[in-house]
Amino acid sequence: MYKRKIKENIYLLGAIDWDRRLFDSLIPLPDGTTYNAYLIEGSEKTILLDAVDPPMADELISQLDGVSKIDFIISHHAEQDHSGSIPRVLERFPEAKVITTPKAKLMLIDLLKVPENAFITVTDGETLSLGDKTLKFIHTPWVHWPETMVTYLEEDQILFSCDFFGSHIATTDLFVTDQGRVYEAAKRYFAEIMMPFRNIIKKNIEKLEGFDIQMIAPSHGQIYDHPAWIIDAYREWVLGAPKNTVVLPYVSMHASTKMMVDHLLSSLVSKGVRVELFNLTVTDTGKLAMALVDAGTIVVGTPTVLAGPHPLAAYCAFLANALRPKAQFLSIVGSYGWGGKTVETLAGMIPNLKVEVLDPVLCKGVPLENDFIALDKLADTIAKKHSEHGFR
The missing domain is CATH 3.60.15.10 (Ribonuclease Z/Hydroxyacylglutathione hydrolase-like)
Structure with a gap:
């Protein structure tokens, strides 16, 4: 031109x-x-x-x-x-x-x-x-x-x-x-x-x-x-203060983690919390970064792979740690087959985030009634924390 x-x-x-x-x-x-x-x-x-x-x-x-x-x-x-x-x-x-x-x-x-x-x-x-x-x-x-x-x-x-x-x-x-x-x-x-x-x-x-x-x-x-x-x-x-929003990036291998993520999303929405959901197998990382600008809470959903988080979930944690969003709370949900160190590994990947880590919800195999109850409790905790901090 x-x-x-x-x-x-x-x-x-x-x-x-x-x-x-x-x-x-x-x-x-x-x-x-x-x-x-x-x-x-x-x-x-x-x-x-x-x-x-x-x-x-x-x-x-x-x-x-x-x-x-x-x-x-x-x-x-x-x-x-x-x-x-x-x-x-x-x-x-x-x-x-x-x-x-x-x-x-x-x-x-x-x-x-x-x-x-x-x-x-x-x-x-x-x-x-x-x-x-x-x-x-x-x-x-x-x-x-x-x-x-x-x-x-x-x-x-x-x-x-x-x-x-x-x-x-x-x-x-x-x-x-x-x-x-x-x-x-x-x-x-x-x-x-x-x-x-x-x-x-x-x-x-x-x-x-x-x-x-x-x-x-x-x-x-x-x-x-x-x-x-x-x-x-x-x-x-x-x-600006964080907003009444949960960013929920996840990956699921055999649908167990997806069942948990879907339940948590519904429970959060019923309590007046906005959710931004990202399937990490298809996510535009720019869109995920945009959502992190305003998020009050980040919840990572991951299955356990070789005793740790799925590589896409690990990349998501690495990205969030590098971008340093102003979110104040973080949690993890997911499933495992026989055990592992998913929570410890992900927690160790976010030293730059000044967040309160809320009790994670991990289930063995497919989620059962007690697991869904635990997810509802996590949603209650997040909604209460957002309200107490004045997130809008």
Whole structure:
């Protein structure tokens, strides 16, 4: 696509990746993504903000046809989908200097072999004049790597946020046109890469409160021309209390665990507790991560395999431990044939979760009446805990 005008002398460049379905060999991309770069032509200097994933570098280079000079390239984040084609841009504009944080400079040297003399590092709050336009650099560590920053264009009140507030959607829309769709994609994005750093992101949101932000231009997804709602959404995801929701991921081999999960679900719903159910043999892990953002309780359902949890249940526990959701309670339900250490193994896999572990319910073989009674008791306990903590 050609470069697209956002405001006077400010343009969207980059590429739409319609076909990509997996990010970092881990994160599902059901709707593809975009790699957004931005060009600002000041009265004295011209600057490129970020680049694109290397396989799409040719598209970015073609969009720069007619641009006689680039004085600066901003690298907000060293990951390749944003900075991987910077060496190609430097080949085209060898006089350009790469502006980044001190930590990002070291990463870009390691990852992309950008020569050290190509860099200018900036401190938190430092400004740069392009003549009639002024950029302020704001360090935002752990959004979502330790070296990240964002840039605020003072005269136009635009925040160039890189991964902050991003969403994976392949679209030709320049601005957000379907808020519901973007909300879901942005929440998925937050859940998959931002949620582990909630406490630090809180400080970064507070940093931005002193700025008059009329537009947010992220490096993935559409531009927010009315950005208040996405900032409020981030505040809720980061600061909001857990909700009256149980996330119930499970796997069942011979239906015993499924019988228990189905009974627990019905019992919870009858007590006014919302349930998000995930069959781990078919689950989109992005959807599971989204559900974990708000969950008050996590209950893992698993059969016993070779004396421990099913590998899919173990992966689920590993994922939850890595994402560090704000859930406050956890339990385990499942079945076994002759014995094992399912509970001990799973409990040992979640050291990052600050949760109260509720009494698990395990049955030998198929569940019997006493097992269903125990599941009802677990549902009662969860409903009571949610009520006591004011989960809504």
